[in-house]
Amino acid sequence: MDYQPKGVEFFYIYKPLAHPEYNNYVSPFTIQERLMHIMEAKRRLGSSITWLADTMDNKYHKAMGQTPNSELVVDPDGVVVARRAWSSPSELRKDLERFVGPVDNPTKVSDLDLPQQPPIGTVAKGIVERVERPDGSLPMMIEPIMETSRTPFYAKLRAEGTPELYQTGRGTMYIGFHLDPLYRVHWNNEAPALQYEITAAEGVTISPAKGTGAHPEEKADADPREFLLEVDVDKPGQDFNLMVKYYACDDALTFCVPVKQEYQVTLARDTSHDWSITTNADGTINRRRRPGQGRPRPLNQND
């Protein structure tokens, strides 16, 4: 705000979610969905900053060492003149004072009076009990097979494995199907419950290979459908096909549709995610941390 009149341009680059499930947000599968996240960020923060979206293979994020909140100051020739792994509004102001000059009466965050909107509400949550993931579980590589679905991925797979699974090929795998709040949909509990089925090559044993999710009496809910599976493979890194069927309705009740979707899951660690968290029914973070975990730092207006 203070430096825009002096010609400084600010860009916020949207990257993979640092804390999936926080406020019920789930990781987007397509660039269109990442752009929907940007729309949501604009709605919630009321900020006029220019937003950009990293590519779905996260080129910019990788070029920054996959840090969640890095900051660069670049001169008119495109040369980096200041850098930090973690954005710091106070340090950034010092940088800009050095390169562009001080401003009279610097604006404080409290001066901005930006309207902070709440996250998207969902239908009832907290109806289906959450599955406790084994300690130390880490994200697994998944690839939605887009061409197998006629509809958006209203429910998105989150897969995690225990460290020994990645190391030895034997361990516990978590799979959870999380409704994407940006589509404003819920499970249609008047229809059959969610079902998954795994098809794997010889040498890959996953049990149970088929499963049916919770089917509460309430007509609608938005709790994830979660499962713990035991995996035993000849060697880590092999993949398998995961098919899921469910029934979804939009919250405005303009449609209810049967959905069938598929994923290719690779029994390998997805290193594009740094965090593994659990959330409470209201979408807040469960503060019970696991080894190696730090403190979540959601996006805020100070940047």
Added chain:
Amino acid sequence: MAVPNHKASTSRIKAGLLVGLLLYLGSNTAFSQARQPLMERFESNAPQIGELLPDIAIHDDLGNLVNIRELANENYKVLVLGCLT
């Protein structure tokens, strides 16, 4: 009538403050340790001061690809990574 034991209550307050301080320092140390690998990755991967921005195209909010070297060419610019969570 019981006489308040001021010495004992002062000791309890001091002990409570000490425990609080240790918990605060401990949580900050754990936080710093968790951040350390990220800081190291940034140091070794991100462009150094004096280097050009990487030659990378990303999307504007309409989905068009734009090269980050071509953003606000005439001006200083600030690039910050972030997300909703």
